[in-house]
Amino acid sequence: MKRSTHHRGPLAALLGLAALLAAAPSQAQTAADGRLLASGCFQCHGTAGLNGGFGTLAGVGKLDMINKLNDMRTKAARENIMNPHARGYTSEQLSLIADYFSKLPKP
Amino acid sequence: MIKRRNFLDTLAAGSLMALAPLAVRAATVNRVVVVGGGMAGVTAAKYLRLWSGRTVDVTLVEPSTQYTSNIMSNLVVTGQYAPTILNYGYANLVRNYGIRRLVGTVTAVEPGGPLGAWKVTVVEGTTTVVRYCERVVLAPGVQFDAVPSTTNPATAAPILHAWQAGPQTTQLRDHLAAMPTTGTFVMTIPKAPYRCPPGPYERACVVADYLKRNKPGAQVVVLDANAGIMAEKESFSHAFTTLYGSNLTYRPGRVVKSVAAIAGRPEGSVVVDVVVTDALGQTVVMGSETYEAQLLNVIPPHRAGPIAQSVGVVDATGFAPVDGRSFESTVAGKAGIHVIGDASKTTLPKAGHVANQEGKICADAILRAFSGQPAYATPTANSACFSPVSSTLASWLTAVYQYQQDPVTGSWKYVAMDQVSGAAGATEAQAASTGSFSKMNTWYRSLMAETYA
DSSP: OOOOOSSOSHHHHHHHHHHHHHHSOOHHHHHHHHHHHHGGGHHHHOGGGOSOSSOOOTTOOHHHHHHHHHHHHTSOGGGOTHHHHHHHSOHHHHHHHHHHHHTSOOO | OOOHHHHHHHHHHHHHHHHSOHHHHHTTOOEEEEEOOSHHHHHHHHHHHHTTTTOSEEEEEOSSSEEEOSTTHHHHHTTSSOGGGGEEESHHHHHHHOOEEEOSEEEEEEEOGGGOSEEEEEEETTEEEEEEESEEEEOOOEEEOOOBBSSOTTSBOOOOOOOSSSHHHHHHHHHHHHSOTTOEEEEEEOSSSOSOTTHHHHHHHHHHHHHHHHOTTOEEEEEESSSSOOSOHHHHHHIIIIITTTTEEEEESEEEEEEEEOTTOSOEEEEEEEEEEOTTSOEEEEEEEEEEESEEEEOOOEEEOHHHHHHTOOOTTSSEEEETTTTEEOSTTOTTEEEOGGGEESSSOOOHHHHHHHHHHHHHHHHHHHTTOOOOSSOEEEOOEEEESSSSOEEEEEOEEEEEEOTTTOOEEEEEBOTTTOOBSOEEOSSOBHHHHHHHHHHHHHHHHHHHO
């Protein structure tokens, strides 16, 4: 990649840092994205995955959850309401959702 | 052009702000006023507090002392469930999250000048209070359009819709219980968009089921302004033709023109235009029909609630256009006002489960804005819902909506798609079942606990 000769000095450094932050979301930002995506599960699985009527998601291992969701993705959508949910998110979104729940303490 | 010196000063001030002790920051606490205590409003209020670690000051304005759920209200109409199952108070939200509560009605939302971005005027009993805030969230739900009286079209006919749960729900229940054994229950469905796409068909089914068991000579007539069933087409078509083939008639393409009824009385008649859509997509009126009912249940077309109209955030459709990432109004001069729930105009269905999610998307976007971040670019919402088709059977419907850009038009909207198969649209249950009826009760309890506790 060609290096720009413009904007040298502290301002350039700051702008460069800003650009980097904008390009690569910080860990906190990714966590916030995961939390927002996962909040779509709260209606049935409870606020932050606790005390819902359809099973606790807080503290479920990331791989466990991804495996379960991937299994649902292979099943016919109309057989169970969870199948179309697993099929409706992208793999990247499911990974962010699973990551969010896995980092919450087990009840 | 921004001067380098000023730019650096601004950055320095920003980073000092982050290190400032709490006492200094308290002077700049961010304030949000949420207007409307339904599914959307209370969820936004809850998550603004929860996700900000209680640092954002949130006031919830709602004139009622309790919420009456529209979800499940059709089973109150048939007498299967007690009306009390629909009631949810605000005490849990106030106690658990420290939400401030005003039991009043918002009469104005105006620019706040030096005291805050917006000034919200609330009439609370006999007193008027003013709240300044950085953001306003409007969640007023819907209001119903007047329906002309058949005898005097310049006046509005009395309407029993029971489409806003409350006194009309038990009124419809009582009329249904008292209906003659050979009577006809006529209900009308407005043109979409209306609140709860499967709701009217669900009501038709559970009423037909009630009549089949309790008044075998009675009939249900469903007059739909739409060209066909708007949600769970397979489940409801199947129920209409098999379960209720003997006592339910479904007529699409019937748009209500006028109603003859007496306030408080169950009977009445409704005049409808019979419409079809021609090859060019134009609606053509083929004629008109009159239906006599021993119990008339007209659901009029709706629009965003009064405060959305008076604040000026609605367009010609009667609903509020918003940016789907934040639900912030896209009307000029209304930046900082968000509209969520049934009052907003998006491609998401108007339904409680979705309204809850809109509250969370909106809260997240407001909190990001308070920390100088843009809203999450591609939020999602799912519409999971269960619908009873009888006193023992229920179906379900869901879709995951992705906020995405249309590759052809370039416009951003919520689109439902199966990411595995690429199939567009919502998914409905293979068949209605007793298992889904039981899950429906669990779903309702979970959703209401997530929203009101």
